Amino acid sequence: AQSVTQLDSQVPVFEEAPVELRCNYSSSVSVYLFWYVQYPNQGLQLLLKYLSGSTLVKSINGFEAEFNKSQTSFHLRKPSVHISDTAEYFCAVSPRSGSARQLTFGSGTQLTVLP
């Protein structure tokens, strides 16, 4: 079984400031890692994913996340946020193999970017 912990439920930050959203996971098997974003009144969208290879993965809108196996973490960062980044961010994992490949989500972090 897998579990995902997002340590911060709400993160307010001023525009153009850096931000880090924390995610830790626990799993008895090897997993893939994901960050999903949910803008107000919209569905879930994949932001970025770690499958294998380089532990630093980047999205097209400036977010990046680093997989740290020893700390079982997958924190999301952005060096300078915009008002439009205001959204709920969910960290998720899924098993790399086996028949039960559903996603397990963290509780979410509401990022609010202030002007």
Add this chain to the structure above:
Amino acid sequence: SAVISQKPSRDICQRGTSLTIQCQVDSQVTMMFWYRQQPGQSLTLIATANQGSEATYESGFVIDKFPISRPNLTFSTLTVSNMSPEDSSIYLCSVPPGPGQGAGGYTFGSGTRLTVV
């Protein structure tokens, strides 16, 4: 990746009634997942729907309350039965990456926002 059409997008229902949510996928998929997102909460898996077999329900969810149909590899329905205000949530369907897509992320429907009054 697959494209999912989910409907209705929202509904307001009377307590005691039932609502059926539909998800249509533009490609054949073996597994479909149904999630619930209660207000201010994360997504919780309700059940996994496999074509040709009974759905597998997670702890806390039962077939009598959330019957699921999976008549073919591109379609599934979730019914929320005998609704109460506590069932007010967003319900989402999801499919895993298809063959040849590696683990490129799961696709989600746009969600059904249900309010029970």
